Amino acid sequence: MSFNIAILGASGYTGAELIRLIAGHPDMNIAALAAERKAGMEMAQVFPHLRHLDLPTLVKIDQIDFSTIDLTFCALPHVTSQQVIPNLPADMKIVDLSADFRLRDPAAYEKWYGKPHDAVELQKEAVYGLTEFYRDDIKAARFVAGTGCNAATGQYALVPLIKAGVIDLDEIVIDLKAAVSGAGRSLKENLLHAELSEGYHAYAVGGTHRHLGEFDQEFSALAGRPVQVQFTPHLIPANRGILATVYVRGEAEEIHKTLAQAYENEAFLEVLPFGEVPSTRHIRGSNFCHIGVVGDRIAGRAMVVAVLDNLTKGSSGQALQNANLMLGLPEDAGLMLAPVFP
Amino acid sequence: MSFNIAILGASGYTGAELIRLIAGHPDMNIAALAAERKAGMEMAQVFPHLRHLDLPTLVKIDQIDFSTIDLTFCALPHVTSQQVIPNLPADMKIVDLSADFRLRDPAAYEKWYGKPHDAVELQKEAVYGLTEFYRDDIKAARFVAGTGCNAATGQYALVPLIKAGVIDLDEIVIDLKAAVSGAGRSLKENLLHAELSEGYHAYAVGGTHRHLGEFDQEFSALAGRPVQVQFTPHLIPANRGILATVYVRGEAEEIHKTLAQAYENEAFLEVLPFGEVPSTRHIRGSNFCHIGVVGDRIAGRAMVVAVLDNLTKGSSGQALQNANLMLGLPEDAGLMLAPVFP
Amino acid sequence: MSFNIAILGASGYTGAELIRLIAGHPDMNIAALAAERKAGMEMAQVFPHLRHLDLPTLVKIDQIDFSTIDLTFCALPHVTSQQVIPNLPADMKIVDLSADFRLRDPAAYEKWYGKPHDAVELQKEAVYGLTEFYRDDIKAARFVAGTGCNAATGQYALVPLIKAGVIDLDEIVIDLKAAVSGAGRSLKENLLHAELSEGYHAYAVGGTHRHLGEFDQEFSALAGRPVQVQFTPHLIPANRGILATVYVRGEAEEIHKTLAQAYENEAFLEVLPFGEVPSTRHIRGSNFCHIGVVGDRIAGRAMVVAVLDNLTKGSSGQALQNANLMLGLPEDAGLMLAPVFP
Amino acid sequence: MSFNIAILGASGYTGAELIRLIAGHPDMNIAALAAERKAGMEMAQVFPHLRHLDLPTLVKIDQIDFSTIDLTFCALPHVTSQQVIPNLPADMKIVDLSADFRLRDPAAYEKWYGKPHDAVELQKEAVYGLTEFYRDDIKAARFVAGTGCNAATGQYALVPLIKAGVIDLDEIVIDLKAAVSGAGRSLKENLLHAELSEGYHAYAVGGTHRHLGEFDQEFSALAGRPVQVQFTPHLIPANRGILATVYVRGEAEEIHKTLAQAYENEAFLEVLPFGEVPSTRHIRGSNFCHIGVVGDRIAGRAMVVAVLDNLTKGSSGQALQNANLMLGLPEDAGLMLAPVFP
Structure with a gap:
C-alpha cells in the first residue's frame, strides 16, 4: 500500500532532500507540496534537479486538504513551525524538521532560542527524533521532532x-x-x-x-x-x-x-x-x-x-527513517542509497 | 530473477559507480569483482563509501569462474581492455567501458589512439553503446562498447x-x-x-x-x-x-x-x-x-x-542502461535515482 | 611624492582589491574611504584581511573633503556611479569602475542597460579604460571608465x-x-x-x-x-x-x-x-x-x-594602471605582484 | 645593495612561493635555481605563473657556483636536505625549509622520523626558525631550520x-x-x-x-x-x-x-x-x-x-623573514603583501 505524504516548506534544502529520497520509496506517494512564497510554481522551476519527477504544484499550506494525508513533514523555518503545526489536524502524523520541538523544557527552549515557546503543549508531546535511541517511542508517536544535524x-x-x-x-x-x-x-x-x-x-x-x-x-x-x-x-x-x-x-x-x-x-x-x-x-x-x-x-x-x-542522516533521511517507523514500514525503506563518491 | 554480474576493474571510479548503481538494482547480483593490483582486498578498504554493502572480495580476473556470470562489465583502462576481452568466454554478454571498442574502423582507431588495434575482430562485433540511438542493436548484442563521456x-x-x-x-x-x-x-x-x-x-x-x-x-x-x-x-x-x-x-x-x-x-x-x-x-x-x-x-x-x-549517464549509468537491455530487463532498472543537490 | 587617493564604494570586492594593491604602491596614500551603508565602521570589520593596514575609517561620500584628493576611484554599483560622479569636483581626476561610462553612445547605453543615461555629458568625456589600447588618451584624461572584466x-x-x-x-x-x-x-x-x-x-x-x-x-x-x-x-x-x-x-x-x-x-x-x-x-x-x-x-x-x-587586470588592477598614467607615475607601479599559486 | 640568493628545490610549492615573495623584495636577487629532475627547464614551464619574471634556468645543485651566493634556501624534500646541506659551503648562510633540522635531539629525531639523523653536527648548529621567539639567535645564525607549518x-x-x-x-x-x-x-x-x-x-x-x-x-x-x-x-x-x-x-x-x-x-x-x-x-x-x-x-x-x-607564514614567508634577519635587512622586507581575498 502507499501512504499519502505532504511536505511543508518544500522549497528549502531539507524539503528537496525529502523529495529526492521519497521519489525512490516503494510505499510513499507525494500528495502535496507547500511553499508559501513560491506557491503556484512547479518544483522543476524551484529545484530543476527534480524535473524528471511528476510532482504536485506548490501550494500554500491552507490549500492542502489534509484529510487525505497520512503523514506530513514540516521542513519550515524555525519559529514558523511552532506557529503552523498547532493548526494542523490533531490526529495527523507529523515529523518536524525544524529546531522548534527538540527541547522538551520550555525554560531550556527560551534560554537557547531567546523567546518563549508558542506551543508548549505540543512541545511536551514531541518525541525526540534520534531514531536509534528513541525507536520505540517513535513507533508509537504521532509527532516527532527531528534533531539538530x-x-x-x-x-x-x-x-x-x-x-x-x-x-x-x-x-x-x-x-x-x-x-x-x-x-x-x-x-x-x-x-x-x-x-x-x-x-x-x-x-x-x-x-x-x-x-x-x-x-x-x-x-x-x-x-x-x-x-x-x-x-x-x-x-x-x-x-x-x-x-x-x-x-x-x-x-x-x-x-x-x-x-x-x-x-x-x-x-x-x-x-x-x-x-x-x-x-x-x-x-x-x-x-x-x-x-x-x-x-x-x-x-x-x-x-x-x-x-x-x-541533509540526509542529519535531517531529511532521519525524518524519513522516523516516518517509516510511525507508518509501520521497514525502517530503511527508501534509505539504502549508497553514498555518492567521488 | 536475478542475474549474476562481474565487474573487471572494480577499483576505479567507473567500477565504484557501477557498484553504487547495481546495489539498488532489483534484478542484479554482484557475483565477482576483479582488480589486479588490489586483489585480495575488500571493497571497504578500496572504497570506504561502499562499506555497508556485502560485496565479494577483490580477485584477479583469472580467478573468476565466468561460467556462473550472466554479464560482465569491463571497467579496465584503455588498451588493457582489448587484451583482456578476447580471453573471456565468447558467449558471455559484455559491456565495455573503456575507449577500446568505440571506433569501428581499425584505421580510425590507429589514427586517434596511435597504435594498431589488438582485437580487430571484436572491434567489428562491438555495438556503439549510446543507448537512445542504438537501442535495437544493443538489445540484440552480446558485446557493447560504452561511449566517451x-x-x-x-x-x-x-x-x-x-x-x-x-x-x-x-x-x-x-x-x-x-x-x-x-x-x-x-x-x-x-x-x-x-x-x-x-x-x-x-x-x-x-x-x-x-x-x-x-x-x-x-x-x-x-x-x-x-x-x-x-x-x-x-x-x-x-x-x-x-x-x-x-x-x-x-x-x-x-x-x-x-x-x-x-x-x-x-x-x-x-x-x-x-x-x-x-x-x-x-x-x-x-x-x-x-x-x-x-x-x-x-x-x-x-x-x-x-x-x-x-560517471553516470556518461559512463557507468549508460553501461547499466545497456546491460538492462541486453538482459531483457526494464531499461531504467536501478537508474531512476534523483540527482543529488546541493 | 605621494598622491592622495579616495575610494568610493570601499566595502565591495573591487574596493577591497584596490586597497590591497595600493597598500604596496610607493606613491599613493589612501586618504579617504567611503561606503554609505557601512559609514562609521573600520575596514578591519568589513574586510578583516586588511586588518594590518592603517586605513581611514569608512565615511559617507559627502563627508570627504575632496580638495585634498588627487584622484578618486569610484567602485560604486552601476547607476549609483552616474548619480554620484556629476556631484564630485569637476577638475578632480576620477577612475570609475562601474558599467556606467563604458558606452559612449547614449542610445547604446539605453539599449543595453534598459534606461536613459543620467549623465550624458560625462558619458562623452569618459575615456574607455583598456589601458593598452587607449594609453595616450588615458594619460591625458581627467575621467576614465573602467571596462567590463x-x-x-x-x-x-x-x-x-x-x-x-x-x-x-x-x-x-x-x-x-x-x-x-x-x-x-x-x-x-x-x-x-x-x-x-x-x-x-x-x-x-x-x-x-x-x-x-x-x-x-x-x-x-x-x-x-x-x-x-x-x-x-x-x-x-x-x-x-x-x-x-x-x-x-x-x-x-x-x-x-x-x-x-x-x-x-x-x-x-x-x-x-x-x-x-x-x-x-x-x-x-x-x-x-x-x-x-x-x-x-x-x-x-x-x-x-x-x-x-x-578583480585585478579585469577591474581594480586595470583601474590602478590607468590611475598611474593619469598621475604621471610608472604604469606598473604597485602592480608587479606575482600571481598566487597554488 | 642586493644579495644573491639560491633556491634548491625550486620546483616544489615552497620553492615557487619563495620566488613569488623574493620577486618583490628590494634587496634580493635570485641568482640560482636548482631542481634535480627538472634541470634544464625554464621556470615558466614548471610554474607558468612565474612566466613574467626573468629567472635563471633550472640547474642541478652541483652546477651552482656557491661562491657568488650570499644565502641559500633549501626547499628540498625531507631526508634529501640532510644529505645535501653537509656538502654546501660551510660558511654560507642557509635557511632550510625541510623537516630535517627542526629537532635538536638526535634521539627525538629518530623517534619521530624513524631513522637516525645523517648530519648530527649540523642538527646541533641549526637554530629553530620561529622568528618571533628566536629572533636574536636567528640574527646571529648561519643555519636556520624552518618549522613545521x-x-x-x-x-x-x-x-x-x-x-x-x-x-x-x-x-x-x-x-x-x-x-x-x-x-x-x-x-x-x-x-x-x-x-x-x-x-x-x-x-x-x-x-x-x-x-x-x-x-x-x-x-x-x-x-x-x-x-x-x-x-x-x-x-x-x-x-x-x-x-x-x-x-x-x-x-x-x-x-x-x-x-x-x-x-x-x-x-x-x-x-x-x-x-x-x-x-x-x-x-x-x-x-x-x-x-x-x-x-x-x-x-x-x-x-x-x-x-x-x-605556504607563507608557515613556510616560505617565515624562511624569508629569517633570511632578512640573517642578512641584516629589515625583517619585513618583501613580506608586507596584503592577503588575497576573495
Whole structure:
C-alpha cells in the first residue's frame, strides 16, 4: 500500500532532500507540496534537479486538504513551525524538521532560542527524533521532532559511551566541522561562494551554539546528572557533511568495543575497525554514519570521530527513517542509497 | 530473477559507480569483482563509501569462474581492455567501458589512439553503446562498447539535429566543460587538488581529443558524408559533470522542436523549455541529461547546451542502461535515482 | 611624492582589491574611504584581511573633503556611479569602475542597460579604460571608465587581430568562463556556496550580456563597420579568473604572430608559445593576462584563449594602471605582484 | 645593495612561493635555481605563473657556483636536505625549509622520523626558525631550520601562554584544520581533486603526527618540564591555510591579554579583539597570522584560534623573514603583501 505524504516548506534544502529520497520509496506517494512564497510554481522551476519527477504544484499550506494525508513533514523555518503545526489536524502524523520541538523544557527552549515557546503543549508531546535511541517511542508517536544535524553527529559518537559509563562526563570536547548546506538556502554574505570557498572558520564559539541545548538535555538525562560538553563548530568549504572530532577520557579499546556493540544491529551506523577514522566523502548523499575510535599517545585519552551527511542522516533521511517507523514500514525503506563518491 | 554480474576493474571510479548503481538494482547480483593490483582486498578498504554493502572480495580476473556470470562489465583502462576481452568466454554478454571498442574502423582507431588495434575482430562485433540511438542493436548484442563521456554529451545535443537536417554540418563548434572525475583516479600532477581547485583551462586543443574520433564516426555515418566538428574541452574544478555548449547554424525554435520531439519518450533525456539552459548541478549523481536551446541575437545561429554526469549517464549509468537491455530487463532498472543537490 | 587617493564604494570586492594593491604602491596614500551603508565602521570589520593596514575609517561620500584628493576611484554599483560622479569636483581626476561610462553612445547605453543615461555629458568625456589600447588618451584624461572584466578579456584576444585584419569579422565566437567574484558581494541565491560549488552553467545566453555593448562599440569602431560577435558566458565554481575561448577564422600562425608583436612591449600581456594555452590558476591575484593561440584541425580555423583575474587586470588592477598614467607615475607601479599559486 | 640568493628545490610549492615573495623584495636577487629532475627547464614551464619574471634556468645543485651566493634556501624534500646541506659551503648562510633540522635531539629525531639523523653536527648548529621567539639567535645564525607549518600555528597560539604560566600544561588540545598545499606536490591518491574536494577527514590521529616532536621540544623547554599536547590534524578541501582551534584551561581574558601583549610589536601577528575568531580566508597568500581568544561557557576554559597561510607564514614567508634577519635587512622586507581575498 502507499501512504499519502505532504511536505511543508518544500522549497528549502531539507524539503528537496525529502523529495529526492521519497521519489525512490516503494510505499510513499507525494500528495502535496507547500511553499508559501513560491506557491503556484512547479518544483522543476524551484529545484530543476527534480524535473524528471511528476510532482504536485506548490501550494500554500491552507490549500492542502489534509484529510487525505497520512503523514506530513514540516521542513519550515524555525519559529514558523511552532506557529503552523498547532493548526494542523490533531490526529495527523507529523515529523518536524525544524529546531522548534527538540527541547522538551520550555525554560531550556527560551534560554537557547531567546523567546518563549508558542506551543508548549505540543512541545511536551514531541518525541525526540534520534531514531536509534528513541525507536520505540517513535513507533508509537504521532509527532516527532527531528534533531539538530550537529547534535545528531555528536550523540552518535557519545550516547553509548555515556550510557555505559566508560568516559569521564566532565571532560568532553566536541570539535565539529560542518559543510555549508546546513545553513540552508538563506541569503547571508558569509554563505556566498566567493566568501566561503577556500576559507574556513569557527563560529558560535564559546558554548553559544543552539545545538548545545540538545546535548545538555540528552546527555544529562542519560547520565542522571548535569553534563556540559565543550562544543565548537567550524564552517568548511564543502556542500554536505559533518565531521565531529570528540575528545574523551577513557580506555580507547573499551570505547571502541562499546560503540561497536551498541551499533551492531543498526543498518545505518558503521563502526570502523579500531584505529581507523572516517571521512565525510564516504557518506555523501546517504543515510549512513561512520564512526572511528583512536587512542591518544596520552594514556586514558581517546578520540571518537563521527561523520554523516547533514541533509540526509542529519535531517531529511532521519525524518524519513522516523516516518517509516510511525507508518509501520521497514525502517530503511527508501534509505539504502549508497553514498555518492567521488 | 536475478542475474549474476562481474565487474573487471572494480577499483576505479567507473567500477565504484557501477557498484553504487547495481546495489539498488532489483534484478542484479554482484557475483565477482576483479582488480589486479588490489586483489585480495575488500571493497571497504578500496572504497570506504561502499562499506555497508556485502560485496565479494577483490580477485584477479583469472580467478573468476565466468561460467556462473550472466554479464560482465569491463571497467579496465584503455588498451588493457582489448587484451583482456578476447580471453573471456565468447558467449558471455559484455559491456565495455573503456575507449577500446568505440571506433569501428581499425584505421580510425590507429589514427586517434596511435597504435594498431589488438582485437580487430571484436572491434567489428562491438555495438556503439549510446543507448537512445542504438537501442535495437544493443538489445540484440552480446558485446557493447560504452561511449566517451564527452562524446555522449555532444551527441545528445547534435544527433537528432543532424538526422533531421536542421543545422549546417560545416559550422559546428562544441565548447565543452568537464569535471575532473572524468580523468579517473590516475596520479597526475595536474589532477591534484592544489593544482586544479580554483583554476581551469582548455586541454587537448586544436582537434586532438580522442573523442573526436567518435564524433567523426557517428556524425559522418548519420549525414552520409564527412562531418568534422570543432571541439575544445576544458577542465573545471568540480568532481562530476559535463557541460557542452554547442554553437550551431539553424533556426533555434526548429532546433528546439526537433530535440523535444526526438526525446519525447526518453526516460533520461529532458529538453528544457525554449530559451532555458541547464546546469551540471541539477544532474549530479544521476542518469539524466538536460538539454537547452537558445537563439542567438545573430539570426540563424543558436546554442544547444547539454549537461550530464560523466560517471553516470556518461559512463557507468549508460553501461547499466545497456546491460538492462541486453538482459531483457526494464531499461531504467536501478537508474531512476534523483540527482543529488546541493 | 605621494598622491592622495579616495575610494568610493570601499566595502565591495573591487574596493577591497584596490586597497590591497595600493597598500604596496610607493606613491599613493589612501586618504579617504567611503561606503554609505557601512559609514562609521573600520575596514578591519568589513574586510578583516586588511586588518594590518592603517586605513581611514569608512565615511559617507559627502563627508570627504575632496580638495585634498588627487584622484578618486569610484567602485560604486552601476547607476549609483552616474548619480554620484556629476556631484564630485569637476577638475578632480576620477577612475570609475562601474558599467556606467563604458558606452559612449547614449542610445547604446539605453539599449543595453534598459534606461536613459543620467549623465550624458560625462558619458562623452569618459575615456574607455583598456589601458593598452587607449594609453595616450588615458594619460591625458581627467575621467576614465573602467571596462567590463569579460569585455577586457575578449578584447585582449581580439583587438590586434581586428586591427590587423587577419580574421573573419563575421565569424567570431567568444565562449567565456567566469569565476564568481565577478558577480560582486550581492546576496543572490545562485551565488551561495551550496548552489554554486561543484556546478556550472551558462548565463545571459543568446547575446543578452551587457558586455556585448562594449564588444560592439570597440570592434565596430576598429573595423570601421558593424561587427557582432557571439558571446556566451558561463559561471564556474572558482573565486577569481576569467577564461575566454575565442573561435576565429584565419591562419593560426599569423594570428599568433600578430598578437605576439602587438604585446611585445606590454608588461602585463604574455603571449604563450604557439600551440600552448593558458590557465586561470597562473594569473590569480595578479595584473597579468596570458594568451595562447592554437590552430584547429580544420584548416583556416583557430582558437585564441585568454585568461586574466577579473578583480585585478579585469577591474581594480586595470583601474590602478590607468590611475598611474593619469598621475604621471610608472604604469606598473604597485602592480608587479606575482600571481598566487597554488 | 642586493644579495644573491639560491633556491634548491625550486620546483616544489615552497620553492615557487619563495620566488613569488623574493620577486618583490628590494634587496634580493635570485641568482640560482636548482631542481634535480627538472634541470634544464625554464621556470615558466614548471610554474607558468612565474612566466613574467626573468629567472635563471633550472640547474642541478652541483652546477651552482656557491661562491657568488650570499644565502641559500633549501626547499628540498625531507631526508634529501640532510644529505645535501653537509656538502654546501660551510660558511654560507642557509635557511632550510625541510623537516630535517627542526629537532635538536638526535634521539627525538629518530623517534619521530624513524631513522637516525645523517648530519648530527649540523642538527646541533641549526637554530629553530620561529622568528618571533628566536629572533636574536636567528640574527646571529648561519643555519636556520624552518618549522613545521602546523607546529608554527600551534606555537603562535600557545608559546606566550606557556611562558606566562597562565594555562594548565596538562590540558592542551590542538584540533587543527590544514589545507592541501601543505602536503606538497606529491602524487598521492588522497590528494587528487576528485578525492579531496567536498570531503574532509582527520589524519595522523592519536598523537602520531611528526610536528608533535616540535611541540614536545619547544613546549617542554619553555616549561622546564615535559609537556605533551593532544594534536589532531584534519585535511580540508582548500588550497592554502591552517586553522588551529586550541582548547586550554585558564582565564580567557588573561589569556587574551597575554597574547595581545606578547605580540604588540610584531608586524605579522594580529590578535583580534576578545571574543572574535579569525578565518583562513583573511590571511591567504600573506605572511600574517591572526589569533582570537574566546571564553567557554564552562568557567576556566578557553579556546585560542590561530590561522596562517601554510605556504607563507608557515613556510616560505617565515624562511624569508629569517633570511632578512640573517642578512641584516629589515625583517619585513618583501613580506608586507596584503592577503588575497576573495
